[in-house]
Amino acid sequence: MRGNSTVTPIRIAPLLALAGLTLPPIATSSQDDRPATATGVVFHDRDRDGSRGDDEEGIAGVRVSNGREIATTDAEGRYELPIDDDTILFVIKPRGWMTPVNEDHLPRFFYIHKPAGSPESRFPGVAPTGPLPESIDFPLHPQAEPDVFRALFFGDTQPRDLKEVEYIAHDVIEPILREGTDASFGVTLGDIVFDDLSVMDPLNKAIALIGIPWYNVIGNHDMNxxxxxxxxxxxxxxxxxxxxxxxxxxxxxxxxxxxxxxxxVPEGEDRGRYIGGLGARQMEFIRNDLAMIPEDQLVVLMMHIPLLEVEDRQELYRLIEQRPFALSVSAHTHFLEHVFIGEEDGFRGAQPHHHVVNVTVCGSWWSGTPDEQGIPHTTMRDGAPNGYSVFTFDGHDYDIEFRAARRPADHQMTIFAPEEVASSDAGDTEVLVNVFNGSEKSTVEMAFGDSESWTLLEHVAVPDPYYAKMKELEAGANPPPGRKLPGIIDSPHIWRGLLPADPEPGTHVIRVRTTDQFGKTYFDQRIIRVR
Incomplete structure (x- = not known):
């Protein structure tokens, strides 16, 4: 088991190890032609030391997988699974139990079996793990898990280097620490880093300061x-x-x-590339996993590339479209969007499937003019600020709150209107509202001055006007400092309306309120002069 004590919290047959005895290996496919079988116990780790003691009983009914098949532990907590020489065994954490976490709050729920280790690579993989141990045991300890809980969702943290890890620390992590969080866990939805995989370690240590278990999704910039x-x-x-x-x-x-x-790597080419895809082995795991989940249980799928860009998504659709409670979340695009997938993409469920393209922590890859702290404003190309999401789960229900980096929790929109307008021109003057977490299920209304008459605004797909102005500055004779922002897009969450005709001259307030698909209402306002 050489090299694995730092990879997982599992300690194999501790009494034998303490006695200085060598564990007899189980035959592997490299030793004979028969497939190998791994076995072990999922146990109640009463003293939370990661090793199974004499008084630490096995836990029945816990699922363990080899990435394809799923076994359920028997009355004594024992499981058995086939493996080959490149297998990761992992426990599927049940409700009310928790796996150990390491010093960076990364859950340790797996055992890697790679007797020969990983191939040589620029960034190191797994060291040779040696022969298969006699028993691969998974420790769990009880924890309270109420029906209602929260989780933090980070899209694309994606630092290129240590300096950009510092941006994340100051821009996102420090405000979370100041405010405090009652989230049960967090997750980064891929593109944890930006190609340099050595940056994962300092980033993990920064996120660990939040103090909650942190799960991770692989992204296209996290690969060898x-x-x-x-x-x-x-x-x-x-x-x-x-x-x-x-x-x-x-x-x-x-x-x-x-x-x-x-x-x-395409045939005849030296450089590899990626596409959105799941593959046969993973699809088998998904089928086996969902077959064990009651149809009335909420299932949340977390991925990096948005579902509409996954080539073999139709097979996944067949598995989730019969479930009345399913949600999926991705990142990758560096803009925020709520997509409701229906028949137009081959989804046959009774209701469209809600897919969230999450806000990214790095915004537009840490582009844009630096502020007084030296941190780029990194506005996303939909006009929304960088930040993260807070998901609240309550049985079958959920809601999602957008949180902008270093802004108050109620910063949910920007209002675009001229600074001054002639009274005679007001009725033809456009007001645009970018509701960052808005969707086709949102309502957005506007009132002018002291009026209590609210006008419903029209949902339109147009570029964010503030972002357009920043791009104009970049193209000018004296561009602002900082990395150039990416190209503008038609934002999926902008609403449009007109000012009232012939308002009285003076200084007035444009008031906007929006109610999202979860029933939460937010307010904002902008001052305008009428001459």
Whole structure:
């Protein structure tokens, strides 16, 4: 088991190890032609030391997987699964129990079996693990998990280097620490870093300061680009975070973490590339996993590439479209969007499937003019600020709150209108409102001055006007400092209306209120002069 004590919290047959005895290996496919079988116990780790003591009983009914099949522990907590020489065994955390976490609050729920270790790579993978141990045991300890709980969702943290880790620390993590959080856990939805996988360690240590278990999804910038195939593209990710796809329960919700980044090197080419895809092995795990989940349980699928860009998504649709309670969350695009997938994309469920493209922590890849603290404003190309989401789960229900980096919790929109307008022109003057977390299910209304008459605004797909102005400045003779922002897009969450005709001259307030799909209402206002 050489090299694995730092990879997982599992300690194999501790009494034998203390006695200085060598564990007899189980035959593997490299030793004979028969498939190997792994066995072990999921146990109640009463003293939370990671080792099974004489008084620490096995836990029945816990699921354990090899990334394809799923076994359920028997009355004594024992499981048995086939493996090969490149297998990660992992426990599917049940409700009311928790796995150990390491010093960076990364859950340790897996055991890596790679007798020969990972292939050589620019960024190291898994060291050789040696022969298969006699018993691979998974420790769990009880924890309270109420029906209602919160989780923090980070899209694309994506630092290139240590300086950008510092941006994340000051821009996002410090405000969370100041405000405090009651979130039960957090998750980064892929593109944890930006190609340099050595940056994962300092980033993990910064996020660990939040003090909650932190799960991770693999993204296209988290891969070993010198790999020849998809199977070996996640070796560094596996060493640090474990399997690239897995599942766990928290409270009444089942979470399914997917690896939807498929890496390949086209024939005759030296450089690899990626597409959105799940693959046959992962699909088998998903089928087996969901077959064990009651149809009336909320299932949350977490991935990096948005579902509409995953080539084999139709097979996944067949598995979730019969479920009345399912949600999926991704990142990757660097703009925020709520997508409701229906028949137009082959989804056959009774209701459209809600897919969230989450706000990114790095915004537009840490682009834009630096502020007084030296941190780029990094506005996303939909006009929304960088930040993160707070998900609240309550049985079958959920809601999502947008949180802008270093802004108050109620900063949910921007209002665009001229500074001054002639009274005679007001009725033809456009007001645009960018509601960052808005969707086709949102309502947005506007009132002018002291009027209590609210006008419903029209949902339109147009570029954010403030972002357009920043791009104009970049193209001018004296561009502002900082990395140039990415190209503008038609924002999916802008609403449009007109000022009232012939208002009285003076200084007035444009008031806007929006109610989101979860029933939460937010207010904002902008001052305008009428001459």
């Amino acid at each position: 680009y010198d790999a020849d195939d998809d199977d070996h593209s996640d070796e560094t990710f596996e060493r640090i975070y474990g399997p690239s796809y897995y599942a766990f329960d928290h409270g009444p919700v089942h979470f399914l973490v997917l690896d939807d980044v498929s890496w390949f």
